[in-house]
Amino acid sequence: MSxxxxxxxxxxxxxxxxxxxxxxxxxxxxxxLCAHPEFPAHGSxxxxxxxxxxxxxxxCTTKASEGQxxxxxxxxxxxxxxxxxxxxxxxxxxFCPGCEKSGACTLQxxxxxxxxxxxxxxHESPTRPVDASHPDILLDFNRxxxxxxxxxxxxxxxxxDVFALSGRGLHKHxxxxxxxxxxxDTGMSLEDKAMTVCPxxxxxxxxxxxxxxxxxxxxxxxxxxxxxxxxxxx
Amino acid sequence: xxxxLRRIAIDPLSRVEGHGKVTLLxxxxxHVHEARLHIVEFRGFEAFIVGRPxxxxxxIVQRLCGICPVSHNLCAAKALDAVVGGVPPPSxxxxxxxxxxxxxxxxxxxxxxxxxxxxxxxxxDSDMARRNLMGLVETHPELAKQGVMLRKFGQQVLEAVYxxxxxxxxxxxxxxxxxxxxxxxxxxxKQLPQVKQWALGAVALAKQLTEAxxxxxxxxxxxxxxxxxLVAADGSLDLYDGGLRAKDAEGRLLFDGLDxxxxxxxxxxxxxPWSYMKFPYLSALxxxxxxxxxxxxxxxxxxxxxxxxxxxxxxxxLIASSPRTIxxxxxxxxxRMIELLHAAEDIERLLQDDALVQGELxxxxxxxxxxxxxxxxxxxxxxxxxxxxxDDLVTRCNLIVSTTNNNQAMNEAIRSVARQYxxxxxxxxxxxxxxxxxxxxxxxxxxxxxxxxxxxxxxxxVVDSSGAVLSxxxxxxx
Numbered sequence: 001m002s003x004x005x006x007x008x009x010x011x012x013x014x015x016x017x018x019x020x021x022x023x024x025x026x027x028x029x030x031x032x033l034c035a036h037p038e039f040p041a042h043g044s045x046x047x048x049x050x051x052x053x054x055x056x057x058x059x060c061t062t063k064a065s066e067g068q069x070x071x072x073x074x075x076x077x078x079x080x081x082x083x084x085x086x087x088x089x090x091x092x093x094x095f096c097p098g099c100e101k102s103g104a105c106t107l108q109x110x111x112x113x114x115x116x117x118x119x120x121x122x123h124e125s126p127t128r129p130v131d132a133s134h135p136d137i138l139l140d141f142n143r144x145x146x147x148x149x150x151x152x153x154x155x156x157x158x159x160x161d162v163f164a165l166s167g168r169g170l171h172k173h174x175x176x177x178x179x180x181x182x183x184x185d186t187g188m189s190l191e192d193k194a195m196t197v198c199p200x201x202x203x204x205x206x207x208x209x210x211x212x213x214x215x216x217x218x219x220x221x222x223x224x225x226x227x228x229x230x231x232x233x234x
Numbered sequence: 235x236x237x238x239l240r241r242i243a244i245d246p247l248s249r250v251e252g253h254g255k256v257t258l259l260x261x262x263x264x265h266v267h268e269a270r271l272h273i274v275e276f277r278g279f280e281a282f283i284v285g286r287p288x289x290x291x292x293x294i295v296q297r298l299c300g301i302c303p304v305s306h307n308l309c310a311a312k313a314l315d316a317v318v319g320g321v322p323p324p325s326x327x328x329x330x331x332x333x334x335x336x337x338x339x340x341x342x343x344x345x346x347x348x349x350x351x352x353x354x355x356x357x358x359d360s361d362m363a364r365r366n367l368m369g370l371v372e373t374h375p376e377l378a379k380q381g382v383m384l385r386k387f388g389q390q391v392l393e394a395v396y397x398x399x400x401x402x403x404x405x406x407x408x409x410x411x412x413x414x415x416x417x418x419x420x421x422x423x424k425q426l427p428q429v430k431q432w433a434l435g436a437v438a439l440a441k442q443l444t445e446a447x448x449x450x451x452x453x454x455x456x457x458x459x460x461x462x463x464l465v466a467a468d469g470s471l472d473l474y475d476g477g478l479r480a481k482d483a484e485g486r487l488l489f490d491g492l493d494x495x496x497x498x499x500x501x502x503x504x505x506x507p508w509s510y511m512k513f514p515y516l517s518a519l520x521x522x523x524x525x526x527x528x529x530x531x532x533x534x535x536x537x538x539x540x541x542x543x544x545x546x547x548x549x550x551x552l553i554a555s556s557p558r559t560i561x562x563x564x565x566x567x568x569x570r571m572i573e574l575l576h577a578a579e580d581i582e583r584l585l586q587d588d589a590l591v592q593g594e595l596x597x598x599x600x601x602x603x604x605x606x607x608x609x610x611x612x613x614x615x616x617x618x619x620x621x622x623x624x625d626d627l628v629t630r631c632n633l634i635v636s637t638t639n640n641n642q643a644m645n646e647a648i649r650s651v652a653r654q655y656x657x658x659x660x661x662x663x664x665x666x667x668x669x670x671x672x673x674x675x676x677x678x679x680x681x682x683x684x685x686x687x688x689x690x691x692x693x694x695x696v697v698d699s700s701g702a703v704l705s706x707x708x709x710x711x712x
Contacts, residue, residue, distance in 0.1 A: 097401060098294040130285065132625035138287055206626055207318075209289040211596075213404075213412035214397025 004068035006030075006050075013064035020048055020059040023072075027232025029225040030072045031081055031110055033088075034147035035060035036197060039156070042148060045088075047081050047110065078114060085111050086120035091170070093125060093142035094200075100209030101201030103217030107145060108200075109224055124170070131176065133184035137195070138204045144174045149197040157193035162186045174202070255693045256669055257508075258652050262699050266656055269649035271641075271673065272509050280631045288314055288622045291631075292405055295618070298635070301344060303401050304337035304392060305611035305636075308474070309618040311405035312607030316495075317622050318407045319600040325593030326409035331474050332584045333395045333404050334609070338473060339429075339577040340388025341612035342530075342570045346440060347381025350567055350674050354443040358451070358667045377439070380432045384574070387422075387429050391581060394418040409596035419585055426582045430544070433575040437548050440571035444564050445555075453654070455563040455647035455672040458483035459525055460516060461532035462639065464610050467491065469538030471576075473610040479536050480516060480526065485559040488516065494608035497617050503634065511641050514634055525642035527561070528614025529676060530569035535559060540572075542579035548572045563647050563675035570612075611636045613677050640676045647672045661694045661707040669694065 001012045004019070006028050013022035018041060023030050032048035035041060041060040048059045051071040059072070071077070088107060096102050110116075128141040146165060151174075154162040162183075166175045178185035188194065195203060214220065222230065255272040279295055286294065292310040296303035308330055315322055322330070352365045355374065363369075371378040389399040395414055396404030404410050448454070465479040466472035477491035478500065492500060503512040504521050515524030526532070535553070540546040549572055552565070584590065607618045613636035621630040637644075651672045655665050693708040 097297060098290055100290065100293075130287070130627070132287065132627045138626070206287070207289055209287065210293055210403045210406050211411055214402055216412075 002064075002066045004064055004066070004070055006070045007073050011064075011070075017064050018060055019050060019052070019057075019062050019064050019068070019070055022064045023059070024228060027229050029228045030059050031078075031113060032060060033085075033106060033110060033145070033199060034149065036149055039149065039152050039197075042152075045084065045145070045147060047084050049077065049080065051077065081110075082114045082116055083120065085114055085116050086118075088145045089116070090119050090121045090123045091126070092144060093128065099143070099201045100204065101143070103212070103214065103220050105201060105219075106199035106224065107143075109219045113223065113225060128173070131181075131183045132206075133182040134188060134206075135184070136190050136206055137183060137188060138206050139174075139176070139183055140202055140204065141174055143200045144202045145200055146172055146174065147199060149199065150174070150194045150203055153197045154188075154192065154194040160187045160192065160194075162188045162192075162194060255695075256648060256652075258656065258694065258696050260659070260696065260698055260704075264659065266649060266652045269645060269652050270508055271645050271648055280633055283620075283631045284628050286628055287626050288317055288620065288628055289407055289626075291620065291628060292407070293401075293403055295633070296401060298633075300400055302337060302341045302612050304333055304396060304404070305609055305616055306618070307396070307402070308334055308337075308405050309607040309609040309611070309616050310620070311407055312475075312609060313605040313618045313620050314407035314607070314622075316605030316607075317602050317620065318598040319602055320408035320597040321599075322409045323594040323597050325413070325589040326595050326597070327474075328584055328587055328589045329395055329410045329412075329414065329595075330405055332414065332581065332590060333392060333410075334474050335577040335580045335584065336388045336391030336395065338388075338612050339574055339581070340385045340392065342574040342577070343381055343384040343388065343436075345612065346436065346567055346570055346574075347378065347384070351377070351381070351439075351443070353667075353671045353674065354447055354564075354567065358447075358671050359664050362663075362667075380435065384429065384432050384436065387425055388577075391422060394422075406596065408598045409594075411595065413592065413595070414590040416591055419591060422581065423585050426578065426585070430575070430578050430582070433571070433578045434544065436571040437568075437575050440568045441551070444568040447564055448562060451564070451668075453562075453650070454668075455651045455675070456561050457643070457646040457650055458559070458561045459527050459643055459646070460488060460519065461536050461559075462516075462526045462528050462615055463533040463536035464608060464615065465490070465537050466541075470541045471533055471537035471539075471610075473533075473573075475609075478608065478615075481536050481559075483559060483561070485535065488518065494617070495606040497606060497608065497619070497634070501617075501634065503638075509641075511638055512634075513641050514639055515642070525646075526639070527643045527676075528636055528639040529566060529612075530573050531560060531563075531566045532614065533610060534569045534572060540576050542576050542583065545572055545576035545579055548575060563672055566675045613637055614639050637677045644673055644676050647676070656696075659696050659698070659704040661696055661705045663707075666694060666707060 003010045003012045006023055011022050011026045011028055020030050020035055030048050034045040035048055043058045043061040046058055049056050050059045052062055053069050096108055131139040151163045154160050161177050164175055164177055165172055167173050176183050176186055257270045258266050259268040261267040279298055292307045295310050296306040298306050348367050352370050356365045393399045396402035460480055460482050462480045464472050464476040466476045479490045480488040482488055501514050502517050503514045505512055515521045534549050540549050552568055604621045609616050616636050617634040619632040620628055623629045648669055651668050655668045695703055696705040698704050
């Protein structure tokens, strides 16, 4: 089987796999955010950037090839990842202490993984009202990181096209595909794939918040790194 | 009237969390006519909770305070029990009571040992550099250790039931989110004999210090007023639930057994332009005569008895210490330690109940648009009121926190102390110290009342009848 090295360890891959896919199969953790195993790579957040033969490449979009020398766990890369995560925090309104996704939020766990202890940049503090029009689902746009996973899940799996991104640059934001702009006027339902893919706390089942006690939440039990490394073969 | 008064302001107060400023207004004869405890920060939880989903509320509003967040968590959840139309199952109620007792125990230990005992042990006028927790550690290491260990026990109970020692997520609308584990139950049961022993020692110490200081500072900040508390149907003190009962300054019953949701008929809130903290009063008595005290001293005199034997015996001793209703702020500390003992005994009783480790945790029913919760927080009666739209977002919020309920009482105590200790027109170190001690008897934290953040520096200014500043002193945060 073909292989490359990741931080000095051999990682086997099959033809067509990306670096992050092969690393995941091998139980090797590369910090990532928008790369979801069930969807084609998007390459938008750049958190999974690694050095491939010395060049920075996003590991979710770069195919693995024989003999590559991949570096991920370096001080410089982790510093850049930290800055990327800080920028995502300050672009939205992320109040972890009052957020029901705390303990099961990929952005939060990534922040912890990378040692983010402060905002690092000035807060943008955008005005983003919540959409509570749907009887069973709440949208809290304050926490959107524009990963587009819900857009893709709704389009590719649910075939409903409920979500889209609108605007450019700092004004880019998630919208709902209805003339009224309200979720209640779309075909969104609790069974949709789009309900399950949000890495942060935007798409929420109503009236469920805080029902899981501290200590039993997803990332309390195992961090994303621990979950992945638990599957590593000796 | 005010144009003929002089003004003195005190800013900042140390060991009172939040930010406070005292102004002393003098009349033409140089006597203190009025004392104003200004609360100059504004946190605005009532405003920014509007538009948020109701199930977030118990977790968000508890951030009002780092000393007694559990009280806000529980009170909000109680208000929202009504919104989700549920009556929390027996297990949930008992787990909430356990949380509440753990909270009371740790908060009272902090208030007395860490914040107030240095004043009482070393004297109000003693060196500031020594009159603090570190001074206590140096001179009374065993006492300091007991205070720390008592607080630790309360916090361990919280961690077990509410997920964290500070700012957990235990109570949810309609119930709670976890049981107590068997391991924790056994661990706490083992620790309780020692905890009760320490609590008994704390009651004895608080009694001794209170009585000694009352001799030295006769009439210190004492102003008679009505008192308010929650009381169970059988007349015993109920810190978690029950009906509202009020007594007048002589201990005569004003009302009893009133439902929490009637608070708007019972209590009005007056706004004064010089403070962000409102001034509540009993509607029936009007704004001038209707102000009241809440908190340990009020509770022990409003109720008929405590439901636990050791604490009830201690309460009887406190009541017997005076032929009349007690209004001296310094006695709050004695009452506080009796409640700490009560909390320890209550935890012991609750731990024997299997409902803590098994049983249904949440109950919901027909959705309602409004809910009121009332609880006896460590500092006194706490009221949360929410209105929620059909879309599950909060449309209105009103909080009357314990410190706000004591607002006029603190102002009156400050005026009384200033009259006694103001030396001419100068703000002396002694005056600063005495004013601080008076505020701290009621409350170490003004932040939740104004919903303000940070440590509390304090400033005192004396202003004469023409508005000119005669004297000003300030002290940084400790």
